[in-house]
Amino acid sequence: MITRLARRRVVHPVLIVWLTIVWVLLWSDLSLANVLAGIVVAVVVTTVFHLNPVPYHAAFRLRSFLALLLYFVRDLFLASAQVVALALRPGRIPRGAVIRVQLRGHSDVILTMTAEITSLVPGSIVIEAHRLTGTLYVHILDADLVGGLDAARRHVLVQERRLLYAFARADEIAEAGLPPAPGWFQRTPTPERAAHGGET
Amino acid sequence: MSWTVVADVVAALCFLGGSLLALVAAVGLVRFPDLLSRMHAGTKPQVLGLILMVVGLALHLRRAEILGLLMLVVVFQMITAPVAAHMVGRAGYRTGRIRQDLLVRDELTIDLDAAHLHAQERAASGEDRGGHGSGRPDPARPDPA
Structure with a gap:
């Protein structure tokens, strides 16, 4: 009982910092009063609308993050x-499809980010996500434009790999069956093509 | 030519590009045949259009204090647009508004039907077990009597 109460009262410091930053940015004015008001608002919001803590011990790799960012802007x-x-284009009806993509990682955060990015990159929108099985159901706008449904499935897995390399711990990457993240002067390995035969 | 003129010209181009993308998003909403493909029009050109608008605003206003606010607009748009599209798509499936004839493959319906069938079978076998004892014997569960 006590532990549950104690856990409920713990507010996540990163969340408080982020909400305070948002508050200050919304007012477009960096003053002491604004920062203090932001902290108060953040604490009140996070205690009144209590969020379940997300178990996530992040890693951050600048090289992979920059690659992710560049590919994302291009996409x-x-x-x-x-x-x-x-x-x-006149008179063309897109040939849509809904495909199931089994992700390789097991982290909720990576699953969420993969779903977000998949919805913003060409040709795909996530319409259903199964957290327990790590499955995304993705709508493909036009099967011919992406070069077939297997190519579309591979695209989603590529997004996940980029995210894993940018944010996941080394053991999570190994658990997902991927080679370790590349260093600064290495080419990013592309295991999707090689591993594809065993995936579907 | 001073840099403010250059910035204003680039800003004007950004505004034009952003407006055109918003227009095309609207055209796509009208022209695409079903709910799911309309969601593509609602997320992709619309998000990039808004980003171009915001870049144009930053170049035109040239005030440091609003840069953060403009970045927030972009960040929240990129977070919320996929979630909104996801919710609409999900609701479409749950209410049977998906046009199967336009899909070359639909693995979600296959899986949903399988899950539904599985649940029905489990419910049916549960009824048998809890029935009057005259139901078919379940080979997996030997009769305790």
Whole structure:
């Protein structure tokens, strides 16, 4: 009873810092009063709307993060170009599909981030996610544009790999069956193509 | 040509590009045939369009104190747009608004049906066990009597 109460009262420091930053940014004014007000608001919000703590012990690899970011920006433009092309082409009905993608990692946070990114990159939107099995159900806008459903499945796994390399611990990467994250001057390994035969 | 003019020209291009993307998103919403493909129009060009607008605003206003606010707009848009699309897609499935004839493959319906069938079978066998004892004997559970 006491431990449960104690656990409920613990507010996550990172969450408090983030909410305070958001508050200060919203007011666009960095003053002591604003920061203090932000901390008060953050503490009140996190205690009134209590969130379950997310078990996550992050790692951060700058090289993989930069790669993730660059690919993401490129994908963002590609995604828009693709929808623009499909929306403006006369008389073409996109051949949609819904596919099941079994992710390799076991972290809820990585699953969430993979789902978010998958919805922003070309051709795919996550419409259902199974947390326990680590499965995403992804709608493909046009099966021909992405080069077939297997290619679409591979795309999602590539996003997950980039996220794992940027944010997951080394043991999580090994658990997902991936080679260790690349160093600064190595090419990123692409195990999807090699491992693909065994995946589906 | 001073850098403010350059910044204003780039800002104008960003505004144009952003507006065009928003327009195309609207066209896509009208032209795409079903709910799920419309969600693509609602997330992708719309998000990039908003990002271009925000970049244009930053270049045009050139005030350091609003940069953070503009970045927040982009961050929250990128977090919420996929979640919104996910919720709409999910609701579409749950209420049977998905047009199967437009999908070349639908593994979610296959899996949902399988899960549904499995649940029905379990419910049926549970009824048998709890029935009047005249039900079929369950080979997995020998009759205690």
